Amino acid sequence: MIRHAISNLNAWLAILAVVLSSSAGDVLLARAMKQIGDLGQLRARRGLFFVALLILRNRYFLLGVGCMAVSFYSLLFGLSWNDVSLIGPAAASLTFVANALAAKMFLHERVDGRRWAAALFVAAGVVLMAL
Amino acid sequence: MNLRKYLVLGGVTIFAPVGDSLLSFGMKQVGNISLHNIHSLFFAMTNLWVALGIVMLLGFFAAYMTALSWADLTYVLPASSLGYVLLAFIAKFLLHEQVSLTRWLGIALVSAGVGFVTTGPELTRRPPRRQLPGDHPAAEHS
Numbered sequence: 001m002i003r004h005a006i007s008n009l010n011a012w013l014a015i016l017a018v019v020l021s022s023s024a025g026d027v028l029l030a031r032a033m034k035q036i037g038d039l040g041q042l043r044a045r046r047g048l049f050f051v052a053l054l055i056l057r058n059r060y061f062l063l064g065v066g067c068m069a070v071s072f073y074s075l076l077f078g079l080s081w082n083d084v085s086l087i088g089p090a091a092a093s094l095t096f097v098a099n100a101l102a103a104k105m106f107l108h109e110r111v112d113g114r115r116w117a118a119a120l121f122v123a124a125g126v127v128l129m130a131l
Numbered sequence: 132m133n134l135r136k137y138l139v140l141g142g143v144t145i146f147a148p149v150g151d152s153l154l155s156f157g158m159k160q161v162g163n164i165s166l167h168n169i170h171s172l173f174f175a176m177t178n179l180w181v182a183l184g185i186v187m188l189l190g191f192f193a194a195y196m197t198a199l200s201w202a203d204l205t206y207v208l209p210a211s212s213l214g215y216v217l218l219a220f221i222a223k224f225l226l227h228e229q230v231s232l233t234r235w236l237g238i239a240l241v242s243a244g245v246g247f248v249t250t251g252p253e254l255t256r257r258p259p260r261r262q263l264p265g266d267h268p269a270a271e272h273s
Contacts, residue, residue, distance in 0.1 A: 026204055033199040040135060040197065055196070072188075076154065076172050076181075080164040084155035085222035085230050088148070089215050093241050096208050103204045110255040114247045115205050121244020128237030 007081045014078025018071050018091040023098040025067030027106050032060035034107075093122045136201065136253075142194030143211040146187050148218035153184030156226060202253040209246070216242050 036042070036054055043051050055061055078087045100119045103109040157180030164171045175181050198207045219238045222228040 026208070029196065030199045030204040033196055036200060039200040040139075068192075073172055075151075076158060076175060077164060077169075079155050079158040080161065080175075083222065083228045084151055084226065085219055085228050085234060088151045088155075088218050088222075089238055089241060092147075092215065099208055100205050107204060108255075109203045109205050111205055115209075118209055118244045118247040121247070122241050125237040125239070125241030125244060128233050128240060 011078050011082035011087060014074050014081065015087060015091045015094065017074035018078065019094045019098055021067045021071040021074060022091070022095045023102050025064045025071055026095070026099050027102045028060045028064030028067060030103070030107055032058045032064060035060065089125075093125060096122050136198075139194050139197050140207070140211060143191060143198055143207065144214045145217065146191035146194060147211065148214040148221060150184045150187030150191055151218060152221040152226060153180050153187060155184075155222075157181035157184060159226075203255055206253045209244075 032055070033039070036051075036058060039051055042054070075087065075091065078091070097119045100111055100115060104111045157178040158175065160180065161171075161175045161178055164175070176185065195207070215238050219230055219235065223230045
């Protein structure tokens with residue numbers, strides 16, 4: 001019983017860590033990619049090496065990768081305590097809701113009614129998954 | 132949207148759940164890791180399934196970065212939502228995990244919700260900004 005509670009607590013702590021670090025990472029990576037431009041077109045014009053160099057020299061990219069690394073180890077920690085069918089969707093879905101807020105606040109994306117409705121559906125789905 | 136962009140989104144959709152499932156399978160072999168023994172997370176990467184999972188997640192990362200270069204973050208994440216459904220099927224039929232009816236309903240709701248955004252535009256279009264003397268084009272997005 002106690003072991004089950006500890007397992008659940010550790011899993012949800014891991015999910016929280018994944019959501020926070022992953023959202024920060026997503027926003028930083030999105031900003032980096034928007035700065036660089038369409039990777040497909042750039043690769044066709046300037047080659048893969050040039051594109052890789054451009055990405056690796058972007059400070060938002062490097063910060064984003066750091067956040068993603070924290071997110072990855074939090075995910076591994078969570079997976080050692082609970083099933084992937086809980087950790088995976090719960091962390092990813094909550095990250096989606098956090099991302100909608102972060103994208104509007106920091107990236108100034110147009111998050112319209114459709115996108116907010118999607119966020120509410122996702123949140124409801126996460127509650128059902130956690131029951 | 133063209134075929135190349137759909138293929139990139141397909142890569143985002145497939146690589147993530149397959150990678151997560153391989154990690155899960157591997158971590159079940161490695162066993163529970165406590166906070167006192169957190170450095171064991173690094174040794175977990177020597178497990179074949181965890182290593183394969185990492186390779187798949189690198190594939191996901193490449194596809195994800197490409198998608199973010201031409202679409203909004205709030206478009207890319209939902210558009211790849213079919214991955215949740217795929218993940219549930221992998222968990223049920225390959226990893227033999229117990230996936231309850233409530234959890235199935237939750238996964239369906241998540242997928243339905245995020246499906247909304249795929250009908251909208253993939254990128255926020257901003258009116259072109261008036262060029263001011265001394266403006267540098269590279270500073271536009273920073």
